[in-house]
Amino acid sequence: MPDADRPVDPAPIPYVNLSAQFEEEKDELLAVVTEALQRGDFIGGAAVHALERALAEMHSVEEAVCLNSGTDALVLAMRALGIGQGDDVITPANSFVASTSSIVHVGARPVLVDVLPDQNIDPDAVARAITPRTKAIMPVHLTGRIADMDVILALAEKHGLMVIEDAAQAIGSLHRGRLAGTIGDVGCFSAHPLKNLNACGDAGFLVTRRSDIAQRIRLVRNHGLADRNTVAEFGIVSRLDSLQASILLMRLKRLPQVTERRRRNAALYQSLLAPEHVFMPPCLEHEFNTFHTFVVQVDQRDALQAWLGEHGIGTAVHYPIPIHLQPAARSLGYKPGDFPVTEAQAKRILTLPVNQYLSEADVRRIAATVNAFYDRT
Numbered sequence: 001m002p003d004a005d006r007p008v009d010p011a012p013i014p015y016v017n018l019s020a021q022f023e024e025e026k027d028e029l030l031a032v033v034t035e036a037l038q039r040g041d042f043i044g045g046a047a048v049h050a051l052e053r054a055l056a057e058m059h060s061v062e063e064a065v066c067l068n069s070g071t072d073a074l075v076l077a078m079r080a081l082g083i084g085q086g087d088d089v090i091t092p093a094n095s096f097v098a099s100t101s102s103i104v105h106v107g108a109r110p111v112l113v114d115v116l117p118d119q120n121i122d123p124d125a126v127a128r129a130i131t132p133r134t135k136a137i138m139p140v141h142l143t144g145r146i147a148d149m150d151v152i153l154a155l156a157e158k159h160g161l162m163v164i165e166d167a168a169q170a171i172g173s174l175h176r177g178r179l180a181g182t183i184g185d186v187g188c189f190s191a192h193p194l195k196n197l198n199a200c201g202d203a204g205f206l207v208t209r210r211s212d213i214a215q216r217i218r219l220v221r222n223h224g225l226a227d228r229n230t231v232a233e234f235g236i237v238s239r240l241d242s243l244q245a246s247i248l249l250m251r252l253k254r255l256p257q258v259t260e261r262r263r264r265n266a267a268l269y270q271s272l273l274a275p276e277h278v279f280m281p282p283c284l285e286h287e288f289n290t291f292h293t294f295v296v297q298v299d300q301r302d303a304l305q306a307w308l309g310e311h312g313i314g315t316a317v318h319y320p321i322p323i324h325l326q327p328a329a330r331s332l333g334y335k336p337g338d339f340p341v342t343e344a345q346a347k348r349i350l351t352l353p354v355n356q357y358l359s360e361a362d363v364r365r366i367a368a369t370v371n372a373f374y375d376r377t
Contacts, residue, residue, distance in 0.1 A: 013353055013362050015314030016194060020357040028250060036246040044222075047245040052205070054252055059182050059207045063214035066240035067221055070168040070190025070204035074102035076238065077164050077186040077206055078136070080216040083108050087135035091166070092121040093322050093339040094346070095140040099166050100323050108135065110332060112324050114339040118281035119143060119295065119349075122341070123151035130155065136162040141170035141180050143318075144196075144292040145281065149175050149183045156184075164188065168204075171197050172259050174288035181207045191248055196262065196292055197255050199244040261356035262291040265363050269294060269352065272367035277374040279348075293318055294354035300373075301350050307373045313366055316351040 022029065041047065048066050055064035067073050083089060085107040091099050093112040103110040111134070113125035121139045137156055139147035149163075156163045163184030167173075170180035171189055181187020189195075191203035208214055219226065224235030266289070270280055279297040283289055295318060298304055305315050322342045324334035336343065352366055 010312060010365065012312040013314060013358070013366060015316050015351070015353050015355075017355050017357040018193060021198075024357075025250070025254075029247065032246050032250050033243065036243045039242075041242045043239055043242060045242045047242045047249060048240055051240075051245040051249050051252070054249060055205055055207060058252070059179050059187070061182055061207045061209050062211055063209070064205055064207045065214050065217045065221070066203070066205045066245060067217075068204065068238040068240060069202045070166075070188055070192065071098040071102055072221075072236075072238040073188035073190075073204045073206040074098065074138070074164065074166060075105050076217045076220055076236075077188055077208075077213070078102065078106045078108065079220060080213045081136065081162050081164070081185065083135050083162070086133065088131065088133040089136045089138050089164075090126050090129050090134060091138040092140050092142075092342070093324050093334075094119060094319065094342040095142060095166065095323065096168070096319060097323060097326065097328075098168070099138060099140050100329070103138070109133070110323075112332070112334060112339065114341045115345070116148075116341070117279075118145060119345060120145060120147040121152070123148050123155065126152065127155055130159050130161070134159065134161060136164055138164045138166055139184075140166040140168075141173060143295050144170050144173050144290040145287060146170060146173050146175035146180050146183075146289075149178070153183065168192075168195070169292035170290060171195070172255060172288075173290045176286045182209075185210065186213060191244075196258055196290055197248065197251055199248055201241075201244055203240055203244045203248060205240070258356045259290050261358075262354050263289070265354045265356075265358050266291045266294050268360065268363045269354075269367055272364065272371075274371050274374060278370065291354050293351045295349050295351050297345060297348040298350055298370075299348065301348050304370065304373050305350055308366070308369060311369050313369060314353060317349060318351050320346055322346050 052064045087108040088111045089103045089108050090111045092115050100110045113129050116122050119142045165184045165187040167181040167187045168190035173180040186208045188206045191199045220235035221238040224231050224233040226232040
């Protein structure tokens with residue numbers, strides 16, 4: 001029999017809450033899935049075409065191409081732009097591995113550079129890294145905050161470079177009124193289950209104003225088939241399933257509400273967390289951050305993460321090992337100390353829950369628990 005005098009532990013707060021999303025959407029989601037299965041339209045078809053039209057319209061661009069993942073979007077964008085052997089692509093050292101691995105997959109060389117305090121690519125470092133081999137710049141809009149695209153575009157124009165936006169974490173984010181993914185030559189997005197716009201499995205897409213690029217990618221994503229029997233070039237299989245397209249179409253309508261909830265949670269954190277202990281990159285006037293993640297920078301990160309776990313609060317670290325220090329990156333020739341800002345941040349960053357299913361009480365409890373950790377030490 002439980003001890004009546006023992007305090008009741010508060011309910012755990014998970015880092016993500018996909019089960020809550022299912023409960024909120026259950027009736028509509030099951031109807032969409034049933035309709036898709038009854039339609040018998042599993043590869044391509046009306047749902048994929050409708051999603052591509054909706055995404056192109058949302059981004060005010062001519063083309064959107066649905067693919068199997070955000071990684072494939074990066075790979076095929078570079079392939080369509082003619083990036084390959086002998087080319088360099090500049091990208092930050094602190095991103096998820098897909099940014100760098102996609103460059104490797106097309107045969108180009110990743111040139112890593114350091115980042116700013118807000119975790120986005122440092123334009124000055126980009127400028128220093130440009131050589132005659134440089135073909136493109138790949139900024140990563142980490143956490144949902146868009147990189148300083150004004151300077152990056154100016155550098156690209158000056159040196160005749162292409163810009164591929166890794167906007168996997170930034171759907172709906174704005175920089176001086178321009179949507180993530182629409183600022184460079186191509187914008188690449190993930191719709192992984194943990195993203196703000198999420199499928200029930202792997203999914204991705206890209207947007208561009210260039211119809212020639214979109215046409216080439218549509219060809220390559222389907223074995224390079226020009227028609228059922230004619231192979232125009234050797235391609236891959238990166239088709240978005242119709243079932244996932246149907247789900248994403250449904251969830252695209254909910255995206256403004258998802259964004260508003262996440263921004264509300266982030267704003268509450270910013271008002272509650274003690275700035276003397278917790279660094280939160282400021283939100284600038286020209287930014288609209290959709291907060292795919294809420295990443296803070298703190299001392300005693302590991303101890304704080306353990307403390308939060310003991311109090312039933314889930315967290316994550318994005319990302320604890322910089323790309324240049326990964327075993328797979330040894331061939332790139334980097335060493336510890338090459339990117340001091342990235343390396344320092346990797347020891348201090350902690351991602352707090354910011355998902356749209358947190359209540360105000362949840363956010364207040366998380367912030368109070370963080371502050372209590374530093375008050376006791």
